[in-house]
Amino acid sequence: MKIFKSMLLLLFVLLLSNCKDSSTKADTSDVIKTEQHTDSAGFNYETVSNDPTGLRLYTLDNGMKVYLAKNEEEPKIQTYIAVRAGSNYDPKETTGLAHYLEHMVFKGTDEIGTQDFAKEKVLLDQISDLYEEHKKESDPEKKKAIYKKIDEVSLEASKIAISNEYDKMISSLGAQGTNAHTWFEETVYKNKIPVNELDKWLKVESERFSQLVLRLFHTELEAVYEEFNRTQDNDFRKSYYATLEGLFPNHPYGQQRTIGTSDHLKNPSMVSIHNYFNKYYVPNNMAVVLVGDIDFDETINKVNDAFGAYEKKEVAHPVLPKEQPITSPVVKEVFGPTSENVAVAYRSEGIGSEEEKLLTMADMILTNGKAGLIDLNLNQKQMVQNAGCSPLFQNDYGFHRFSGTPKNGQTLDEVKDLILGEIEKLKKGEFEDWMMSAVINDLKLSQTREYENNTALASAYYNAFIHHQNWEDRVKFLDDLKKITKQELVDFANKFYQDNYVVTYKRKGEDKNVTKVENPGITPVELNRDKQSKFVSDFYEIETSPLQPKFIDYKTAIKQTNTENGLEVSYIKNPNNDLFSLNIIFDMGKDNDRKASLAAGYLDYLGTDKYSPDELKKEFYKLGINYNVSAGSDITYVGLSGLKENLDAGLALLEHLWGNAVADQETYNKYVDKIAKARDDNKTQKGNILWNGLMNYGIYGDNSALRNIYTIAELQEIDPNELVTKVKELKGFKHRIFYYGKDVDAAIASLNKNHVLNGDLADYPEETTYLEKETGGNVYFVDYDMVQSEMVFLAKGSQFDPSKLAASRLFNSYFGSGLSSIVFQEIRESKSLAYSAFSAYSNASEKDKSNYIYAYIGTQANKMPEAVDAMMDLMTNMPEAEKQFNAAKEATLKKIAAERITKSNIFWSYEGLKKRGIDNDNREEMYNTIKNMTLEDLKKFFNENISGETYNVLVIGNKKDVDMKALSKLGKVQEMDVDFLFNYEKKKEDIKL
Incomplete structure (x- = not known):
């Protein structure tokens, strides 16, 4: 639900804006045009000639747009319902409104989520009136009194409401990715559904968007406030916001955050939210996007039946301020605990x-x-730790953002000047002529990969709708880029990149603008799990044609052959396009040799006796070929991918690098400095501290792969020639190959020619093993400057057992993951104790390792004791709800039935199964087991595997705010040093005297 699409969506939109396509067609701009059609039922639609996506764009009589595209690879449909309604259109006095409305659209209607709406409405109206009174009141004590009354009436209203009915229905379809996001100009609702559940999905969504009922309002508001707290703990977002404020001093892009302000969140108006819904959630301001295994004519009829009766209304989006030109650099500065960077x-x-x-x-x-x-x-x-850039384009404006992180001893201004120096080279035309066409080919390559993915393609469609784009313009986009000459680009750069930028310095230090929030003391609301509205009862009575699961016979799906020198080659043919991937696989990694990953990383900075490092990168880019050398804990890959026509040239170039890399001491010294700086940066990231440092320590204690690293002093002593030799000698160990693509014979011929071996292949070095410790009685705490506190309860379970896979999958669906799970309902929906809470029984990825039980809570520090009690109660006593269990069971079965393992995933999924000691598609066994399971079976699984477990508790938070006495009740509290967790050397300036 989630406001911040922010960087995930930011990066994704960049891809879509770039419109990357990998076809090798000639310029077709003269035949790319929009064409009008009429289907057999009389519906008019548009297509675009030479459109690789095959889009049909319909417009219903009421103005609703419907984007349909067909992909038969899996029996699923990616669905989006997009509304041109985002934070840009929030009233200035109630920012955050569009986003909060997004949350409330999940709460039901007068038919969904209620036992008796007539009675409930009386109380909801009373709550609305109280909020208006609360908003107008300025006296803090009187506001508290009004809020207490809101809490009391809300409790009474909750006794009539039925929580999570929408989520339960959608989950019962076997839907995945149920969510939504709000951004500047959009709110988008998401589901990926099995194809046979389209009718039921349309029934729910048609009802859902027909009206707005603001039930369970104050508990959800508190969840949104927890989301606000998460943004305060995200330094990237703070820097990003500061940049926007500088770029847009008048426009809402810079002046209104999607999450809203603290004051506005604490003083909401239900009346304003209703008005916003009525204004913007109208059919001529909405689009339905469906991409998957659909029949066009049937689908548009069904969509029209579901939404065609919606009443069209005139929509007038506000006229937003225009910005004056920026004539001199604008400087912004933000502070936080993470590493420094500049934008x-x-x-x-x-x-x-x-x-x-x-x-x-x-x-x-x-x-x-x-x-x-x-x-x-x-x-x-x-020259820097890292640097890059990316553009973002919205309806009114866009921007080109550059970012850089300094090396040790480097200032932010030095990084900024280096970035500006590269922009100057662009302005002077200091790049080779071939780069322009290579960029087009790169974009084409990327687009082919995107268009194979239903979710990416559907996202491209809804973005076109939100931004009022003709799809024809997106199809022509690459052809338009081809027409740009180098001189035109240079002229543009000289005009565009002047002293008209915003520079944002993200500095390390205390953020004095953080908003501290009181715990309002919300009374837990009723969930009424055992109740069901008539709409839901009728919904469950609707029968759908069952979707039959399909399982893989790996031994026939994965073909085998050999090279002339006897290497085993597994291969799968690419049925869709001319892209290939080739992986040379060594079943050894860092656990076999600590220098393996070190050498792999170093290779990326090296040239050969024939090419400099720069020249080598350019040669690969000219070919449209990507290569990588990477080492995991127990496996190393030498990989190649791109267009199959360039496989042979690409493999020859890779083998040349592999066999002829030249060590360079200065490059190695910089590489070690880069590792040292990366370690400094890593230990400032709270997610890395919790899920990597604390998690590994909770499992392994002192002796873990995470801590088994070279010190910087040891790295400095290593001869870089030794690392280059190690890479070259890698080919002398046993290995195997996986190829995905067309023309397998050509791939084998290229391997025979280029991948030459000398002598017998050696066995792998002995693997280091790390013993898992018993859990229980320990609280590992890291002090970190943050608003929220985050904690994980971690318990070691039994050794991996394939027979537990079915029960654990059903348990996770019912109990711990998803919007309709027990944990989410109890912790967030009922008690408003956290924005994010989940739990899982996690099966080991290898046959000789242990399973783990874990539970996560992210919440305000002043709510932590209550949240802990609530979570531990759930982990000890699993609530039993027969209807909810049946829905979770049905959903799990439908998800398995709709799963299709295709393309190269066939090979990689089989690799994972073999590590677990499984040599067949075990989903068939899981499916049949789950089909026969009862709630009593699940309770037995819970009692035998979860209830009564003893936990290591992993906590990160601000020590000034966390109740340490409360933590001590969970076990022996040990405040952990971050350097110790990762086995990093502590710098002198970090040593506390």
């Missing part, structure tokens, strides 16, 4: 402008991850 951003025109095309090209010339100016001159040469 430089230039404001641009919005989507559909010529600047969008020119900036897309400029961005790729500057950084494409391989051979851009910043890639080669800053990252490859290790």
